[in-house]
Amino acid sequence: MSVAALARRPAARPAAVLAAALILVYLIAQSSGYNQHLFLLCASFGALALSLNIASGFAGLFSLGHGGLFAVGAYTTAVAAEKAPDVSIFVFLPAAIVLTAAVGFVLGVLSLRFSSLHFAIITLVFAFVLTVIVQRWSLTGGAQGLLGPLAPGLPSWLSWAGDALAWYAFAIVAVATVVSYWLSRSPLHAVLATVRDSEPAARAAGVRVARVKIQTFTLSAGLAGMAGWLFSFSGFVGPGQFDWSASVNVLVMVVLGGIGTTIGPLLGAAFVELFPSVVHISAGWQQTLYGLLFIGVVVAFPPGFVGAGRWVRELVSRRSQPEPDQEISKLTDSPAPAAQPANGHGPNGDAAIACRGIDFRYGNGPRVLSGVDITIRPSTIHGLIGPNGSGKTTLVNALSGFLNPNAGTITISGAPVKGVAGRVEAGMRRTFQAVKVPSKLTCFENCVVGLYTQIPLLFLRAPIWPISPGHRAAEELVEQRCHEALEWAGIAAWAGRPAGSCPHAVQQLLQLAVAYVGEPEILVLDEPIAGLTPTEISLVAARLRALRARGVTILVIEHHIGFVFSICDAVSVLSAGELIADGEPKQIQQDPTVRAVYLGA
Numbered sequence: 001m002s003v004a005a006l007a008r009r010p011a012a013r014p015a016a017v018l019a020a021a022l023i024l025v026y027l028i029a030q031s032s033g034y035n036q037h038l039f040l041l042c043a044s045f046g047a048l049a050l051s052l053n054i055a056s057g058f059a060g061l062f063s064l065g066h067g068g069l070f071a072v073g074a075y076t077t078a079v080a081a082e083k084a085p086d087v088s089i090f091v092f093l094p095a096a097i098v099l100t101a102a103v104g105f106v107l108g109v110l111s112l113r114f115s116s117l118h119f120a121i122i123t124l125v126f127a128f129v130l131t132v133i134v135q136r137w138s139l140t141g142g143a144q145g146l147l148g149p150l151a152p153g154l155p156s157w158l159s160w161a162g163d164a165l166a167w168y169a170f171a172i173v174a175v176a177t178v179v180s181y182w183l184s185r186s187p188l189h190a191v192l193a194t195v196r197d198s199e200p201a202a203r204a205a206g207v208r209v210a211r212v213k214i215q216t217f218t219l220s221a222g223l224a225g226m227a228g229w230l231f232s233f234s235g236f237v238g239p240g241q242f243d244w245s246a247s248v249n250v251l252v253m254v255v256l257g258g259i260g261t262t263i264g265p266l267l268g269a270a271f272v273e274l275f276p277s278v279v280h281i282s283a284g285w286q287q288t289l290y291g292l293l294f295i296g297v298v299v300a301f302p303p304g305f306v307g308a309g310r311w312v313r314e315l316v317s318r319r320s321q322p323e324p325d326q327e328i329s330k331l332t333d334s335p336a337p338a339a340q341p342a343n344g345h346g347p348n349g350d351a352a353i354a355c356r357g358i359d360f361r362y363g364n365g366p367r368v369l370s371g372v373d374i375t376i377r378p379s380t381i382h383g384l385i386g387p388n389g390s391g392k393t394t395l396v397n398a399l400s401g402f403l404n405p406n407a408g409t410i411t412i413s414g415a416p417v418k419g420v421a422g423r424v425e426a427g428m429r430r431t432f433q434a435v436k437v438p439s440k441l442t443c444f445e446n447c448v449v450g451l452y453t454q455i456p457l458l459f460l461r462a463p464i465w466p467i468s469p470g471h472r473a474a475e476e477l478v479e480q481r482c483h484e485a486l487e488w489a490g491i492a493a494w495a496g497r498p499a500g501s502c503p504h505a506v507q508q509l510l511q512l513a514v515a516y517v518g519e520p521e522i523l524v525l526d527e528p529i530a531g532l533t534p535t536e537i538s539l540v541a542a543r544l545r546a547l548r549a550r551g552v553t554i555l556v557i558e559h560h561i562g563f564v565f566s567i568c569d570a571v572s573v574l575s576a577g578e579l580i581a582d583g584e585p586k587q588i589q590q591d592p593t594v595r596a597v598y599l600g601a
Contacts, residue, residue, distance in 0.1 A: 025170040029162025036166050037234065038277060042270045043169035044231040047176035049253040049265035051223035054180060056251070057260035058189065059216045060196030062116065065107070065123030067246030068130040069221045071239075072100045073228020074148075075140050078237040081149035089149050096229040097222045104221020108214035127247050135239045145238025165233060172230040173266070176223050179463045181262045187478055188462035190445040191452050192216060197438040200402070201446075204432075205518065206424030206453040215459050256297055258306030267305050351414070352378040352522055352553040353399060358408035360394055368394045369405070369577045376570075378413075381544060381554045383564040383585075386574035387598055392557045393433055393526060395574065399555070400430045400524050412522070424453060427521030431511040431528055433557070439500025443491060443510050446499055447482035450517035485517035490539055504531045512543065523547065523554045529563055541567050561599065565589065573598060 028039045048070050055061040063069075073096040080092045111122040134140040154164040161167060183189060191212065194202040199209055231237075253272050258264025279286055297304060353376040360369040369391045376382045384392050397403040399410060401420035409416065412426045429450075437446050452458065454477070461468035486492040489509040494502050499510060508531065515523055525544075529537045537560070544554055544567055558564050564571060565585040573581040573588060575597045581588055588594055 021170065021174070025166050026162065029164075029166035033163075036163055038274065039166055040169045040230070040234055042273045043173040044227050044234070045250065045253060045273055046266040046269040047173045047227035047230065048224055048250050049257070049269045050173075050176040050180045050262075051220045051227060052250050053254050053259060053261075053265045054183065054223065055217050055220035056254060057265075058183070058196070059192040059213060060116070061112070061213060061217055061220075062120055062251070063123045063217070063220070064120050064244070064247050064251070065125075065127040065130075066220075066224055066250050067242045067244065068123075068127035069100050069104060069224035070228045070231065070246065070250075071130055071134065071242035072103055073097070073225030074232045074237045074242070075134060075146070075228075076100070076225070077229045077232040078146040078148055079139060081232070082146060089152060093226065093229050096225045098225075100225025100228065101218050101222035104224075105214065105218040107221075108217040112213040112217065113210045124244065124247070127242070127244050131239050131243050134242075141238070143239060145236055145240075148232040148235050148237050151233045168233070169230060172226060176226065177262065177266065179219075179223065182465045183462045184262055186458070186462040186465035187448050187451070187455055187474070188458050188465075190441055190448040191458070193441055193445075194438050194449045197440065198436045200432060201436040201438065201514070202449065203402070203420045204400070204424070204430050204436075205449045205514065206421050207449075208421050212459065219463065252294060256294060256304050258304030261304070261306040264304050264306035271305075351375045352380075352412070353555065354409075354411045354414075355395075355399065356409045358395065358398060358410070359406045360391075360398060360403060361406060367577055369398070372408070372574070372577070372579050374572050374579065374582065376553060376555055378553050379548060379551045380569040381548050381556060381567050383568035383571040384555060384557045384574065385559070385561070385564055385571060385598065389576075390574040391577040392574055394577075396430070396524055396526055396555070396557055400428060424518070428524065429515040429518050429520035429522070430524035431515055431526055433526040433530070435504070435507045435511060437499045437507055437510050437514065440498055442496050442498055443486060443502065443506070443513070444482050444495040446510055446514050447485050447517045448478055450485070450514040451478055451481060453518065481517050485513040488516055488543065489513035505533065505536050508532060509536070509540070512540070516547075520552060523552055525554065525556045525558075527558055528556065529558060529560055537563060 025039075028035055048066060051069075052063060052066045055063050055066075076096040076099050077089070077092045080087070080095065081089060107123060107126055108119075111119040135143050140146065151165045151168055154161055154167065191202065191205075191207055194205070195207060195209055195212055202209055202212075249272065250269075253268035254265045255268070256271060257266065257268025275290055276286055279289065281289070353374070355372055355374045358369050358372040359367060361367045372391075372395060374384075374395075384395070386392050394403065398405050401417070401423045411417075412423060412428065415426075417423050417426050441449075455474050456470075461471065465471055483492065483495070486495050489512050491502075491506050491509050491513065494506050494510075499507055502510070508528065512525075512528060515525075529540050532540065541563060544556070548554060548569075556564065556568065565588075568585055570583065571581075571585050571588045572579060573591075573594050580597065581591045581594045583591075589599070
């Protein structure tokens with residue numbers, strides 16, 4: 001299986017692109033110094049735009065301080081070259097990358113554990129503060145700036161290749177492009193898209209969202225430092241080149257070219273840098289025309305240059321492809337092993353889930369849960385019912401780690417577990433009442449996210465995915481397990497379709513597939529059959545019974561009483577945040593309090 005098949009996106013032709021790029025660079029290296037300078041600027045800002053795109057386009061982290069990170073790389077190189085002129089300029093490249101990545105890590109730690117607004121503000125303030133520092137610090141040349149280092153020439157045996165600067169520029173932008181491209185073809189791309197578009201779904205798959213955001217921004221910052229190293233060869237490094245407008249300009253490049261794409265930021269950077277050189281009119285009219293073009297692209301084609309072309313291709317492809325069969329597949333599971341008698345205890349005598357004295361309130365409001373005690377036995381299906389507003393979803397959010405109770409304890413197989421990720425590691429997966437699957441990802445890619453915890457060191461391997469150890473085995477695992485999960489959920493025909501374009505029933509079943517692909521020991525389902533037809537409800541019931549037979553413990557919240565009583569081994573009833581009944585389905589059906597409060601007389 002190829003990475004392109006995994007990502008379910010058409011692959012580029014790298015060999016043809018590389019050949020064309022080498023020819024272009026060769027011609028530029030033989031041309032005038034002016035052309036080489038323009039190429040250097042395009043390459044520097046292209047690499048910077050790619051670095052911002054990894055943060056903003058892939059993970060939704062809109063940085064307003066990438067101009068400052070760019071400055072860290074450029075100043076590190078210029079200052080080091082001035083203080084140590086005998087040291088090879090290439091020694092300063094890893095220094096620029098590491099130092100800028102460290103700055104990005106600190107910014108991420110300070111802001112990404114909170115909201116996106118905090119992140120945008122802190123990165124913007126960073127760019128302002130950095131500009132003030134370099135203007136007043138003698139080491140950086142103050143307001144006058146520093147002369148940039150000279151690019152060393154090529155060896156004599158490569159003299160036919162022309163000027164070295166063009167090749168250095170090509171090498172830097174090529175590295176940034178390859179890292180971005182490989183990352184976009186790795187399983188991490190789907191994880192980052194889920195973090196961007198649906199954090200609850202990412203957390204439910206075991207993604208430690210804050211950590212992944214910090215790691216992503218650190219990688220983005222390191223690439224920005226690499227771009228700054230290249231920019232230092234432009235001849236001059238001064239504070240005016242890195243003010244807040246530089247950060248905004250880079251964001252414009254990414255948006256114009258196509259945010260979230262690989263080639264788009266390069267096209268956007270080339271357009272912005274070459275526009276003043278190609279359009280020979282007054283500066284005022286240049287800015288006006290440039291602004292109108294930008295507004296036109298954003299209004300007419302929000303995905304940018306590349307996105308517009310992709311939209312046309314997808315439109316043509318969609319018209320030429322038949323619609324998948326709307327009927328959900330029938331049960332195809334092989335006969336499951338007979339279920340073991342449930343005695344209420346796990347291997348060590350522990351309940352699968354035990355809640356004791358759970359209290360919860362939002363802020364200073366009234367109690368939503370009050371003294372709730374529930375025991376869920378292993379290898380059973382346990383129903384949770386009650387009127388709207390009784391606290392069912394709040395209890396499930398507490399059970400799955402999305403909320404912290406004000407009082408009480410929750411244990412999983414007899415042990416306390418912290419956080420959502422800790423519960424996922426303990427074998428728990430969940431779905432949501434309102435479907436939470438990233439609409440832009442295909443059904444297949446959504447399932448990939450469910451395997452996040454089962455691909456070791458994914459973040460470290462993603463930027464070098466095709467050459468990372470064990471990537472083929474990981475791809476085969478993903479391919480096999482995701483297709484099995486989609487077949488199990490009866491929606492294999494929709495594997496390559498964006499989830500947002502699928503019917504509601506497919507999206508509901510996709511949530512089940514994403515939870516199933518992680519091979520859970522405990523499955524928590526919040527209204528899993530909402531909006532499904534009777535046929536689809538029967539399919540879900542059969543799937544859940546098969547899972548129970550395999551030893552999976554299932555907790556179901558559902559208003560469809562017939563569904564609950566037909567599949568559950570035990571049922572708990574909440575009303576006004578209190579547990580009013582707990583027992584076998586027949587017992588619950590006959591309970592006078594439950595009939596009065598919920599079922600009706």
